[in-house]
Each structure stands twice: as structure tokens, then as C-alpha cells.
Amino acid sequence: MEELMIAIKNINKSYKDNILYKNFNISFAKNKVNCILGKSGCGKSTLLNIISGLVKNDTNSLKTIEQREISYIFQEDRLIEWLNVEENIKIVGKKFYDKEELEDICNYYLDMVGIKKFKTYYPQKLSGGIRQRINIIRAFIYPSKIVIMDEPFKSIDVKNKKIIMENLKNILIKDKRTVLFVTHDIEEALFLADKIFILGDSPVKIKETIENNINLSKEEIYKMI
């Protein structure tokens, strides 16, 4: 039977006297959206960075996730300014699909997030919301097993954020990935997550693990943080 969890064991990280993680373990649900909530500075980004190998664990015992299995959606997009929208997307997928497949899959995602009409535009002509939607397509056209999202909606206005979160939710219904999602925004967590981890204390502990199908309110979660 296929394993339903990704178990991460033995995270250790200190910055001088600040012992952030000490023998920390966490198990993420496979093909679900796993959201990490916690106070500012508690260590959310560091956790994702250690898991993905971007930041080194202090001990050698951690098995990190291989880079080729991961795609990223960060707060700031990584679009290439001298390529148009379509080219920005295709450059990520060209190693994995033939020409026709790539055309189809590119159109599929552009349709899915409602920006097909911008296909030939260059990034500098586009708003932050549209740029972030291209960023999302780039993360999904790459055939990763894991999508890491670190505060992806932080610089997006409220209205666009809602649209983009809906786009993302629709993509994830059809294109299952294990998502590791860091945010400080409870509403984002409630809208997107299947599972919510609340981190606290230093060294970090998991204060609560919540299956997001039990109708907790924003206020109830706020009290747990």
C-alpha cells in the first residue's frame, strides 16, 4: 500500500543561542494541502527551507526532499522579463512534454486561471496578481511531487487574492500534489488547507494539528496560535 504521509524526522537548527528546532518531527499528508501556521518569527520558513535543503540542518540525520521533486511558489515571482507569458511557462515544461503536449497543457493552465488573453504579453506589462498566477502555472507545469508555498499571497490585494486562491484550489482538485504552505493568515489556511499545523514555542513544537474539515472558526484558530 502506498504511504499516505511524508515523515520528516530529526530537524535540528540553532542560530547562535537561539535553539529553533531540537529533534523536531513532522508528518505531512500526501497529496493534500498541509498548512503551517504560527507567530511571526517562530520558524515556519526555516522549516520549509530545511526540508527542501535550502538551509542546512545542524545534524546529518535528516533526509531532505530532493530538489527535483519540488516546485516553489514564493511571495515574489521569478518570471523572466525578456520572455512573454507563454514562453515563461513553456520554458519550465519543455523538458517533460513534447511540443504539442506542452501547447495543450500551457493553454489548459492559462484557461484554468483565466489569463489566456495575456499569453503574448511580457511580464513588465502585467499586474502583481497576474504575475503570481503565471508563477502558479510554472509551479504546476513542472511535474513535481511537492509544491512549497511560502506566503504566496502576501503582496496581493484582497480581491485578487480571493481569485488566485480559488484558481489554486481548482487546480489542486484535478492535479493532486503534496503542498507545504506557510502563511500567517488564518483565512488563507482555512480556505486552502486540508491539514493545519500550528507551531509554537522555541524550540519549536507542534501545538495543534487540525484536520480542516471540522469547521473551526477563525477566532478559535487564532486562540491556538
Ligand SMILES: Nc1ncnc2c1ncn2[C@@H]1O[C@H](COP(=O)(O)OP(=O)(O)OP(=O)(O)O)[C@@H](O)[C@H]1O
Ligand atoms: N540566517 C539566519 N541567521 C540568524 N537568525 C535567523 C536566520 N534565519 C532565520 N533566523 C531567525 O530564526 C527565527 C525563525 O525565522 P523564520 O523566518 O523561519 O520565521 P517565520 O515563522 O517564517 O517568520 P515570519 O512569519 O515573520 O516570516 C527568527 O527569529 C529569525 O530571526
